[in-house]
Amino acid sequence: MAVEKTIPSDIEIAQAARLEPIEAIAEKMGLGRDDIELYGDYMAKIKLEAIERLQDRPNARYVVVTAVTPTPLGEGKSTTTVGLGQAFHHMGKTAVIAIRQPSQGPTFGIKGGAAGGGYSQVVPMEQFNLHLTGDIHAITAANNLLAAMIDNHIYHGNALGIDPYSITWRRVLDVSDRELRNIVAGLGARSDGRPRQTGFDITVASEVMAILALTTSLRDMRERFGRIVIGHTYDKKPVTAEELRAAGAMTVLMKEAIKPNLLQTLERTPALVHAGPFANIAHGNSSVLADRIGIKAADFLVTEAGFGADIGAEKFFNIKCRTSGLRPDAAVVVATVRALKLHTGKYRVTPGRPLPEEMLQENPDDVYQGASNLRKQVENVRKHGVTPVICINHFATDYESEVEAIFTVARELGVRCALSNHWAEGGAGAVDLARAVAEAADEPSDFHFLYELERPIKEKIETIAREIYGAGEVTYDRVAERQIREYERNGFGHLPICMAKTHLSLTADPSVKGAPTGFTLPIREVRASVGAGFIYPLVGEMRTMPGLPSHPAAERVDIDLETGRVVGLF
Incomplete structure (x- = not known):
């Protein structure tokens, strides 16, 4: 187990940061003052005309960050995205990150914000996690x-x-x-x-x-x-x-919101923040417009897809990439020791409570067993012809033998793997990961979609269920059957699929861990988001309006009336 050093809270780190004027961050991307609209000293919106002005520049290497099926606490994809973007600068490369704007649902609920954490954060953190630019x-x-x-x-x-x-x-x-x-x-x-x-x-x-x-x-x-x-x-x-x-x-009403937001990381890497989270009930990816700017503005563009590779990355590949026309060069699959232990099915994690004591004991066998989920998520990336890299997001409670168990799995899979300490050390702690990603991105790409759009709606749903989740069959409630018939009769059958499914399991049951196979996936309802351009099946008891926990994060948030600073925000 690593020696745990004292790290200030996320908000303390963010408030102590020395930020560059946002004009200087824009300049790193090749943008001038005329390309941005200022929102104070440290945030801006980028005018869409900048896309045309940057068109003659070469494309960056395009990297998507995804993960194993997460615990209720999250496994650090946003933190990894920030840390990886910072790490490229330690290698003498330029990078831009593109991430999603957090919802106030999780900010004031269970999970907290989406600005990253530790020394891999987007700042100003308070504005990022609250109203941003509206x-x-x-x-x-x-x-x-x-x-x-x-x-x-x-x-x-x-x-x-x-x-x-x-x-x-x-x-x-x-x-x-x-x-x-x-x-x-x-x-x-x-x-x-x-x-x-x-x-x-x-x-x-x-x-x-x-x-x-x-x-x-x-x-x-x-x-x-x-x-x-x-x-x-x-x-x-x-x-x-x-x-x-x-x-x-x-x-x-949306004419200003369409412009991507520009912020910076703690190490002054440009950060594009646009569109929202929730890959379980939405497609969970940041905007195509942000990517079209970032892809022309650095050596590497690092973006994030919500939750596990079965949800956010699948939608990134089959919905977002179809719309943007951009093709990823590599994918990072974030894993943690604690998540893989949870995927043995032996432990129960409750948000707001300490991890079970027995889960904190040294047990590499548990890690190896729970890595069935990691194997499946790596497979899901490979099914799209993208080269995966495993990132071990390191916690001070991890034992060396447990970390080595993940490296063993990576060797068995023939996948690059790196231990990353970006939370505690910032970009310097993610240099090994950045090197591995750069190598992977240099390999020839064979990117392809999972299914053809011309296939019937049910066939596309069942392809995702079988190939990505591991389901044996799919069942449809009577209302879902009727909705599918109506959508195909009205000419919407050609749209891609955006599954609304729990993020806590490959199945429809959040309590089922690991990588089960042969299960039944129930489709309760099917909606058509024709303007967005996808069909939206609801799996099992999926809710599109979350509830607050017994002790929401909002209880801890306040303002220091002497200084005017926000306190208790992570």
Whole structure:
């Protein structure tokens, strides 16, 4: 076990950092003052015109960071993404990282923020984890404007003939609030609207967020908003936001949010922050626009895909890469000793409580056994023709024998592997990882998609279930069967698949660990995000509005009235 040294809290490290003016960070990317719009001294938005201006520059090596199936505490993908980006500078290379903006759901709930941690963070950390430049608020407003216009249209005579029982468009809010999952709206006097059952999703699960992440221009975003399907008429025809005359106003609300945000890491590596998280209920990747800027601005572009490779990376490969046209050169699969021990199925981890004492004992056999999940996630990366690199995200509680067990697995798989101490040491602690990634990225690429878009919806769902999750069969509730038939009849069958599934297991049951095979994957409901451009099956009891834990992180957050500084934020 490593000797644990005292490391200040994330917020203490971030608040002690000496930041460069954001103009200097932009200059490292080849951007001038005219390419950015300042949000204070240390944040900016990048104008979309910069994409065209950078087009003649060569492409960076494109690296995606993914992971094993995580514990409820997360395994450090964001921290690894930041640390790896910093490490390339220690090798004499330039790098840009592209990560997702955190939701206030996890920020004030269980997991905490997404700025990284320790000495591998994006700063200013408080703004990053809270409002940033207001993009998520704009998404909330645009989403809820459409919701209001739907109900208003029905109230004023329903000229389009919308069947109120067919409406799939829900309101959103960027906090975890289980009370809003299922509600009845329109109660009261007749002038208060028509009563109907509906509910709220968390903002980052909104199709508006997905459109922001996948759009390629302001024109493309306007067209995607117009294609949003909110429900059907009484004679089963889809109704769009364009028909409701809402798409133009939605675009106006989003005209600033479409511009990627520029921040920096603790070691002043440029950090592009755009679009939202939650690969379990969304596609969980940062924006195509951010990548199109970053790919022309350094030797390496390092981006992050949410949760395990079965969810975020699969969607990165088959949804995001289809839209962007960019092809990854390597993939980092983050693993921790504690996660692999958990994948033996012997232990139970509860957010907010210490790890089980027996889980902290030296046990390389547990690590080797639990590495069945690591093997599967490496396989999932390879199924797309991408070269994987295993990153052992090191904790002070790890024993050398346990770390060596992961290296043994890597040798058996024929995969590069590096121990990384980026949390405690910043970029210097991730140099071995950076070297391994650089070698992998230099290898010839054979990137390919998992399935062809022309295949039927069920066939695409079942390909993901069998090939990526290890399922034996897929079952469909009656409502899901009906929805699939309707989508294919309406011409949406060619869209890719964005599975909404628990991130805590390869199965639909979050308590099942490791890499099981032959299980049944139940599809409860299937939605169509036509504007974003994907079909959205809900697996099992998947929720699109999370709830808060018994002691949410919000209880610890406050402000120091003497200094004005935020306290208790990680």
